[in-house]
Amino acid sequence: MTAIDPRVQEALDGERDPTTLPAELREAYARLTAAATLLRDPPATSVADRVMAQIRREAPATRPPRRSNWLLRPVTFRLRPVWTLAVAAAVAAVVFLPFRESAIPGAEEGVAQFVGHFPGARSVEVVGSFNDWQRGALALRDEDHDGIWHGAVVLPAGQHEYMFVVDGERWVADPLAGRYVDDGFGAGQQNSLLIVRP
Amino acid sequence: MVAQVLAGDGEAFGIIIRRYEPGLLRFATRMLGSPDAAADAVAESLVRAYRHLAQCRDPQHLKSWLYRITGNRCRSHIGRRHMSDVALDDAPPLADPVDTWAVLERGEQVALVERALAALQPEKREAFVLKHVEGLSYEEMADVTGARIPTLKMRVHRAREALLLALKELV
16 A cells, blocks of 8 residues: 555645645645546436336325324223333323223234433424324423423334434434334434334 | 425425435445446435435435435445456446547546446445545535544545555556
């Protein structure tokens, strides 16, 4: 490997004016910039028609929330592990009892309970694979203004990935999830994983 | 535009495609060394991006997000085959007899640089292409690759050194 003079690297990184390079270094600079220029030819093909045809065959990127269906479906109620017993008790007092009173257990569904501690947050919602990562479909509540946000939703049995969206812009993994999976986009970020059992 | 697509206007995604497709195709072509494989990778990436558009956490970073998905698809393609396996199939087309000498010479130069680029390790090739072909900043490259900026700088520097050695014939 031939080491390149640091001044050439700086010029190529835009940190040095290339005209200030000594004459003996300009050749390396010119050769590498010429190589990059040769690689910049625009592609001769397009995949736009192919992609749009595929997209038209598929469901839209977002679907309307199915909240009305949740109310009509028979449900079972299950709490996933929560942060502390105190939080669980507080949440149960607000959410668990009313929900259970009106619910009839379903065969292949369960209720996912979401609890998060976000003091000072103006809004917290849950987006996930079960609502096509659509904002606005599942808002959590904090009636006591104590920073503990909660909500519940009926989901099909199985695994679901999700994240909290705080104040409409900050995506936060659930610290209580216990299970996480890579979000698949290569930046090392993880989605929380929820397993709903019927 | 992202909001428009998420609101159910799938056709608006065509505008996103037209805006970013040339760069994504060029990036994938340089990564894979094959226009056909690049077209497949970009098409798969764009369909995946459409499906998961709501997961694009910051529409202001849509460009980086699309490059990230495409980079992942390219790495997946590279994992399934070796660059040298496609050298003959994807060699530049033979020049038409009416081509001028200058065009022919440029074609040879492009082929020379492409061969040198293909010989780089994928992460160095990716870093060089994102920096010098696609013109991304190191911050954007970090967003695309998930690597730290000092790591990316080192990859770019190493890629330059390897290319310079391989391109002694280049005028």
